[in-house]
Amino acid sequence: MNLKKYLLIAFSISVVSIIGFSLISLFISDQKIIHFDRVIIDKIQGQETAILTKVMKIFTFIGSAPFVIVLSLFMLFFLYNVLNHRVELILFVAAIAGSAILNAILKNLFQRVRPDLHRLINVEGYSFPSGHAMNAFTVYSIISFLLWRHISNRLGRMTLIIVSSVMILAIGISRIYLGVHYPSDIIGGYFASGFWITTAILFFQYYQEKRYNKKRQQEKETA
Template sequence: MEKLFHRYGGWAVAIAGFTPIPYKVFTIGAGLFRINKGVFLLASLLSRGARFFLEGFLIYFLGSAANTLLSSYLEIITISVTVLILLLYLVFRHTKTVNYFQTLWLSLRKKVEEFYKKKISPLGAFGNFLVVGLALGVGFMLLFAKLAEDLLDNELKLFDQIVIGIVHTLQGPVMTTVMKVITNIGSPPVMIGFALVAVVLLLVKKHIWDATMVGTALAGSWLMNELLKGLFQRTRPDAARLVEVTGYSFPSGHAMVSFALYGMLAYLIWINLTSGCLRTVSTLAFALLVVAIGISRIYLGVHYPSDVLAGFAAGGFWLVGCILGLQTIRYYKGKQPPPR
């Protein structure tokens, strides 16, 4: 303990305050080794307060599920937070100027650029695009595979309970109306309407392959979703549903198809518009819409959170495939590198 106090000062108290270690040992030690009282008080308030308020927050929102969460993951959470505190302390301890983080960022960016030039650039712009796209597609596939494995092993219950508990804190008449409107934006008639409008506009601009990929993103994700639902055959939640639905639950069709379709529309806006501001706003709007559609399915009681997450993963996999196909066609027809 003496070594800890000599090395970290009063901030050693913060480490103990957020762990199951008996706190009185460190408080007595702080007096014994004459730690600065101000540092001791601040470290105690931050660490001990954060620990108990976090536990209270979890119990308030999760109820009995919090007991399972804390008993299962307390050690991991404790270790992670302790490491984070130590890293932050080391960073601030060795900070000499206010420009430290700016200097660190410039250094990291320089290293990334050097790595890009030496290791990645030989593939060319199109090769880089394919590598990144394939890596992203594999990531989505692995996420879906993990969720599918946990579903088959019946290991998704805790995750679903926690997320459902958090989402249900939003319940209210106005919120229910909002969620019904949002979920309708992810319904087949509305998405087909969006797709048709996009296809017509793209055909008018003579972007034939862009229009083709919009239809591919919609139809392909819908067919894949039907196949996956038939394969896993997970029943829907037993809780009272706020809308009427039929069919199986895993993965969520609204989440999967909206991710693929609205993601493709966002990508086409990004590569076809010149206004950086409009591109950014449109992309963020579509991203928030897709997330909101997923939350609405949980809120309305028609899907488990794991259904929605699996839908995002499967929809993301299909979206990446469509984008890679589109850019491959563009490259070999017009010899145009993909946009950055």
Template sequence: MRELSLRLLFVWIICILFTGIFAYIARSIHVQSISNFDEPIIDFVQGAESPGVTSIMKLFTTIGSTTSVVLLALLILGVLVWKKHRAQAVLFAIALAGTGILNQVLKFVFKRERPDFHRLIDISGYSFPSGHTMMAFSFYTILAYIVWRNVVNSGSRVAIIFLATMMIIMIAVSRIYLGVHFPSDIVGGVLASSVWLFASIAFYQRLQRQKSGNLQTK
């Protein structure tokens, strides 16, 4: 129990820290002092433009789209329910649904306009924080967490973490490359989804530990 309490304390400290960094970025956007961070990264990423790279980036943006995420999420939820991992299915659903709601709320609050230069695809809506990044981070991180808990093979664990990390990075970078997000939108998205995701996992672990304790006392 003491180990769990210390773990939860660490998670809440991380959540508070990430919230503080998110607030700092949001303030920097508001006072228009974030360009020194955004512009060099945009120049570097978009400097790699070529027809082949553009096709790859459009592919990753499509993978990170709402339609793709919903279809993949339904497939994974079906597998979890079929395998009788109902608690993990609930965690997975709550993590993704909460991320989507949080993103829409934050976009409405900050109402940052998207970049208006060198845009390779047409898109509407506000820019901060990046919805693609938030959903990609939550989707692939929670998926990696669930696989980690259900697979004992170390090679499979390493593989899912590597795959999850690469998918998150590529989807996030594709948004900068295609000119629809600032890098600060990406960082803000990772921070926001991290807070929601870590809190959700911490709550899930606490409930599972309590459930296990109740079963042992019966």
């Protein structure tokens, strides 16, 4: 698959994400998604057990800011010292930091109060979109993007995608299970992060292509 097709896919995902986020935010503003949220919450919280609660607390910790910061520092070290990435580090930092900033802006813009139905943990702040959902989607998507070309076999790539997908979904579900987010908060977080991460990748790939073409042109001129 050539670069233009990759860029087209990324652009398509970005457009779908912004449309999806816009629809979710509209439904929330018009109070048209309350029934959907209640049904999903009842289904997920209806599975409550002591062991599952412990597991969900682990996943919600994995999606927290402190864990994301530690994981990001480890990935920066790994990308720089093991995979010899340089320019990619800018993409990684921009993706993580940008996602956090975007989440803060959106939370203060919508100011949605958290659900107060059956909380298993205490959390402050606004609810929409979920910061944990955005953290998970951004971190594991960008890690998958950067590691993909270093994995040559299909099994390895499938494992990468499956693990990333499971982490993203599990962290999102944990927030619903623990009673601190509506399902629409999680979905909105995924859409917001999907838009941000694909936009960042689009600019990164465009820059890389421009940089590559400039280098080739210089080589031709000096040949």
